[in-house]
Amino acid sequence: MSRRSFPTWLLLVAFVVVPLLEIFVLIQVGQVIGAWWTILLLIADSxxxxxxxxxxxxxAWAALRSALNSGQMPAKELADGALILIGGTLMLSPGFVTDLLGIVLILPLTRPLARRALTGVVTRRLAGAGAAAYIPRTGPRNQQRPHPNPEGSVVEGEVVD
Structure with missing residues (x-):
């Protein structure tokens, strides 16, 4: 099984292109509204x-607890939590570009678009990793579980304390 490597171009973008873009935008905003107003705008943005x-x-935390208490699979709630966490991390870095992306991930109006993109990425990664092999098969219940002796009988029961 070949392991997919992390794309190096993504590291280049994250550590070279994004900081250069942030510096460029900060300089441009500073030239238009002034240095002190730019600093005040960054503080207000934070x-x-x-x-x-x-x-x-x-x-998101309340929705996750509610879904878990009702016995539902909290896929949407977990995705929202992850997007808010990523957006919050982007908001921690100084700059307008990352703050804008962070706000897009955090706002409830734009988060469904990001959730759809995140779901697509996770689905492609899981499909590429062969996660489809772990999907339970349909059929009688005893055929899904491994047995020490496949031809022997299985007695269903409950454990009582």
Missing amino acids: ILGTWLIRREGGR
Whole structure:
């Protein structure tokens, strides 16, 4: 089985292109509105981001607990939590480009688009890793479980403490 390597171009983008883009945008904004206003805008952006993360993170946590308490599979809630976590991490880095992407991941209006993209990426990764082999087969219940002696009889029962 060949292991898929992490794309090196993604590292180049993350550690070279994004910081250069952030510096360029900061310089451009600073030239238009001034250095002190740019700093104040970054501080206001951080305050807004902190408030959004707390609000949406609390909502996602409550939705996750509700889904778990009702016995439902919390796929949507887990995806929302992951997107809020990623968005919050992007909001921690100074700059307007990463803050904009972080806000897009955090806002409840734009998060469904990001959730759809995340679901597609995870589905492709799992399909590429051969996760389809782990999907339970249909048929009688005893045929799904391995037995020490496949031709022997299996007695169903409950464990009582």
